[in-house]
Amino acid sequence: MLNTYHIHVKGIVQGVGFRPFVYRLANKMNLKGWVSNTNEGVIIEFNAGATDTAIFYHEITTNPPANAMITYHDIRKIALQEFSEFIIKESGGDAKPDLLLTPDIAICSECKTEITSPSNKRNGYAFTTCLNCGPRYSIVHSLPYDRVNTSMDNLPMCSDCQNEYQDVHNRRHFSQTNSCKSCAINMHLYQSSKAEIKCADDEMIDKVVAAFLNGNIVAVKGIGGYLLMCDATNAAAITTLRNKKNRPAKPLAVLYNNIVLAKADAQLRTCEINALETAGVMIAYTPLLFLITQKFGKPLIATSANISGSPIIYNDEDALENLFTVADLLLSYDRDILIPQDDSVIQFSKQGQKIILRRARGLAPNYFPNPLKELDHSILAMGSELKSAFAITNRKNVYISQYLGDQGGIESQVSYAQTLAHMQQLLKITPEQILIDAHPLYSVSNYGKELSIQQNCNSIITIQHHKAHFGALIAEHHLIDTNKQILGVVWDGTGYGDDGQIWGSEFFLYQQHEMKRIAHLQYFPQLAGDKMSREPRLCALSLLKNFPQYQVQLKDHFSTVEWTYFEKLLSKEQPVFTSSMGRFLDGIACILGIISKQSYEGEAAMLLETLARKSTKKQVDPYTFKLKNGVIEWNHFIEALFIDIQNEIPVVELAWKVFYSLSKCILHIADLYSLHEIGFSGGVFQNVLLNELIADELSGKKQLYFHTQLSPNDECIGFGQLAVHEITKQNQTKPTASVNENNLTQLY
DSSP states (O other): OOEEEEEEEEEEOSSSSHHHHHHHHHHHTTOEEEEEEETTEEEEEEEEOHHHHHHHHHHHHHSOOTTOEEEEEEEEEESOOOOSSEEEOOOBOOSOOOSOOOOOBOOOHHHHHHHTOTTSTTTTOTTOOBTTBBOOGGGBOSSSOOGGGBTTTTSOOOHHHHHHHHOTTSTTTTOTTOOOGGGOOOEEEEETTSOEEOOOHHHHHHHHHHHHHTTOOEEEEOSSSEEEEEETTOHHHHHHHHHHHTOSSSOOEEEESSHHHHHHOGGGGTTTOOTTOOOEEEEOOSHHHHHHHHHHOSOEEEEESSOTTSOOOOOHHHHHHHGGGTOSEEEEESSOOSSOOOOOEEEEOTTOOEEEEEOOTTTOSEEOSOOSOOOSSOEEEOOOSSSOOOEEEETTEEEEOOOOOOTTSHHHHHHHHHHHHHHHHHHTOOOSEEEEESOTTOHHHHHHHHHHHHTTOSEEEEEOHHHHHHHHHHHHTTOTTOOSOEEEEEEOSOOBOTTSSBOOEEEEEEETTEEEEEEEEOOEEOTTTTHHHHOHHHHHHHHTTTOHHHHGGGGGGSOHHHHHHHHHHHHSOOSOEEOOHHHHHHHHHHHTTSOSSOSSTTHHHHHHHHHHTTOSOOOOOOOOOEEETTEEEOHHHHHHHHHHHHTTOOHHHHHHHHHHHHHHHHHHHHHHTTOOEEEEESGGGGOHHHHHHHHHHHBTTBEEEOOSSSOSSGGGHHHHHHHHHHHHHHOSSOOOOOOOOTTOSEEO
């Protein structure tokens, strides 16, 4: 007996070939009905008997397309209907969206084969895509995901592409980004005078390759914004790019045609040389980049097209207006980018631990599985000022924006506002609550206050920065409702504390929905405000305030006028103090003579790590701290460090000993408080060596939690604000967290 059934599937189910997959399966089983995209995912209605229904439902939910991710599915019997065939029904988009957003997908192997096959009609076509690859999130302006709702709505398919689109047996059946040379997305090549160079597409690629060979810089439009590119084996070209982009030392990414070349390339030892002795590697992820790297035959530098500190340029007019201050040529194309995204950056420890440094293209904006409880209203979390990313809830889903940069400049603030507005438009949501960082001067928090007025928001709530860090980790590991006691170690550069000081080396206890600060690094003066975060010499001067016999050794890092000024400033009563582990490590790097001024955030700690890795002496006695009334005093640490310096212990050994001592510090704190579960968050835990030492020292002794889906840096703050808000709501009449406080004043 036939019945009519209704299947509802949610998740990443649009733009991944889900409808063609269902269509082919239904026809294979001789079922009649329809499948359609909606703002709530994919809806399927069909007629079948009980056995076929079970098989059909099982196949859909257990063997979906490769890029699909199902977060919810259900099936129910509905009133009997008659269908003459199985069709892909026109999409419906009236309801409020309730689905995940499909990220941009790198070029697949089949498309690579097509664009390099002389007999294929797409040979050399730089915008070849299919159901399994191509732009998605970066080009969608409304839901559900159909061509008419993307920036390709003004680029009609030719008859051949339309036939592919309608052919159930073709791998481009219902591919929304389908195009070929006959209905091509047109490329445009410009010279520095902004005059367009008219020539065929393959000639444009030839001219770009020739420019690389001549040591020139070319701006190339990627999938989420423009890239500045040059020959990675040409030191002069790299120096020119660094100088023009005002990026003197920060590592640059190296682009390869394929992973085999990247692994085999001995030139990695000589190309893109930097003080960190490392190189970030990425593989050509668009057909255009694939064709360029294939023809060039060597690695290329590929860095976001922006002047240091500004957001990535993605608009064609802005590119023409601004990028010729750096580039000699500019290669663009007609498909508009609606949502700019930098490239994501990930590194791995020797234990295989994934550390996300930047969560953007390919990773944003979804977060799954969502550990937060479903609400009947939306909450917007504004995130942090530095490495900003907002988070917003919508029914059972939570979305975390791509990395949006530091919000100190107007360009970044505009980009943040535009991205948030676009997300709200896509999801058709207005928040009823807005969560902001407690820092009174953060522009992103002030923007949250403005939005609360503009959008008639019911409430605005402040969340302490480091609690948000720890909250993000707790939620990521689904520990909000745990009965365990968890030690949270949150180390970073800055964050406004509950006491009005600048925190940054916090130990929290989490138990039964309560988060309590139980220890922190001894405060030292926040000398010259934010200037201290850029100048490790000021961190060192502050740390050595009570060590005049050592402080004088820093004189060479200052001019006479500077020394007099900062010494006088330090002698005065300081209004603000900090417990920042980031600044502590900056100061140590300066004391060891490694660096006095940074050209980018984190440079001092990264140089310290690079030197530490060169140490051959791994078995050392750690520097000691003293814990007294929850304050980790570091005077013993400093005194022992200077004894080692006076004894002419090699700097590489001292650098290793610093990180080793920090890992031991964490273990001792956990033992003193009798805590077995330890979680880590904050920008300091981007340091791979520190993570490795923690794993070496604590694995097997403690249960360790690190971020794996989110970055430990401030990009996780928005999500953490949501988590702390939920924790706070649940902390009604819970017992107060307690720990073993016997013998907590100890030297270790």
